[in-house]
Amino acid sequence: MARQDRPALAIDIGGSKLAAAVVDSGGRILVSAKVPTPHQRGLSADGLWRTVVGLVRGVASGADGEFAGIGVGCGGPMRWPDGVVSPLNIAAWREFPLRDRLRDEFAGLPVRAHNDAVCLAVGEHWRGAGRGASYVLGMVVSTGVGGGLVLGGRLVDGISGNAGHIGHIVVDPDGPDCACGGRGCVEAIASGPRITAWARENGWRSPPRAGARELAGDAARGEPVATQALERAGRALGIAIASATHLLDLEVVAVGGGLAQAGPLLFDPLADAFHRHARMAYARGVRVVPAALGQEAGLVGAAALVLAGRRYWSAD
């Protein structure tokens, strides 16, 4: 097979699951596998690494022939483009040289690593809700609020690989403290844990371990505090998207992640706030839509770092 037609190995490393796939040059997933991210006490960096290698070797052996390279999305922070990772939600890896380890393990294959939210945005641009558009913000609303930016048809990396952090746009300067050390960031209001925490403080009665999924269920049944919690989050997201749209003159904003599953309970107040604030004529035309690829977006985007590097990889 000609080199440019070879499939890529794609890896998605997050706090709750590890996934790997073989992705063809058209962006289709040919083989895939996933496992829960191991978190047992005392897990070593190498222990986690062996789990990842096993997963990747598994999908690779299910495919014929050679690969164009390996694309990997991983939770941040990451030293980019070196791919040295210290994922907030994976305690076993601190300054773990993920790119170099993959390069050594799968000898001869180029490896390209980026933030997992950036990979999701790339996936949505390459083969999802942003396909064909030139100015796209892809967002993940989940345990955190993250994203990635494609502007003028190319991924924007930022000077240290951190562009796309829409979660730390300020939407309420006197609002709640944020994990980043700032205040009033959209993530401090609209991340899953912050939504459920606010709901509990305001009287949401729920089992102790209930999370955003249970809250969305209660809101769907009309529970008023749960409903209000999603409205408050939607409003914060709408304001952040309005600011980004004014600044960047976007065409499409694709919103994914677990919270996006709440549907109109989140998207209606989001749209209201967006339309109240995004008033410049050019901003009114932007399409704010749910992400299209679901859980596969991260894998498809990781593959695109390798398979469509002209648009999505600037670092070599």
Add this chain to the structure above:
Amino acid sequence: MARQDRPALAIDIGGSKLAAAVVDSGGRILVSAKVPTPHQRGLSADGLWRTVVGLVRGVASGADGEFAGIGVGCGGPMRWPDGVVSPLNIAAWREFPLRDRLRDEFAGLPVRAHNDAVCLAVGEHWRGAGRGASYVLGMVVSTGVGGGLVLGGRLVDGISGNAGHIGHIVVDPDGPDCACGGRGCVEAIASGPRITAWARENGWRSPPRAGARELAGDAARGEPVATQALERAGRALGIAIASATHLLDLEVVAVGGGLAQAGPLLFDPLADAFHRHARMAYARGVRVVPAALGQEAGLVGAAALVLAGRRYWSAD
């Protein structure tokens, strides 16, 4: 002279002045001229046009030889890249085909038009405070708050040529109404007219026609309401810059425009708010600095659309 070494004609069309220059391939202004923008009642589109042509012919006749092209910055809104302009502060031009008129008048020369704040940002990147950096936001704080973005070393246009509108980032969702129809935009707090209006409402005693310059003077003499007005504006600007820095992973933010002349009275509260909100590790290193080129930035940037089009002009 080889074509790529020819100078450009540069034009800067704003609500208070019209300027034109001959700019060489190194970004140096060889000849320049400016006049106050005529605003007399009944001024026709063609009347204003003749003033512009006279100004440009004047500087052109002072230079030897041929030109590489014409670059023009003009107040928005503008249909881009067509260069059909309806500058808010110039009533005589509505849907005025500036690019085509220039092309007809100066036969054979390519003409490239962009927003005046975008040209200022381009000038600061090409030859000013952002020189050598790859991720730069250039800002103008004046009658409005505007800007332009260079990311990955290239000007970002947005899908309709409107990227860079930092003035309409929301910094206080329940804040004052903005001219754009939204609420709590940084421009609604930190533009010159909004700063002086707020100061008057809060007891600033000043001559009826006193503006931001007089307010800055009073603040420099310790007048408390004028001081507070600049603090409030600086805080709003600092929050907007923090949001943009988090989203775009910038290296340099260059702040220009008349209000930037207020110096530490504006920049100190700006820096305080920026540091309070820009807490992600990657954001702390950004340099927020005064613009370096002063009133010439717009002309230098307009010339760069022609002379350094590979970086600053994507539309042909």
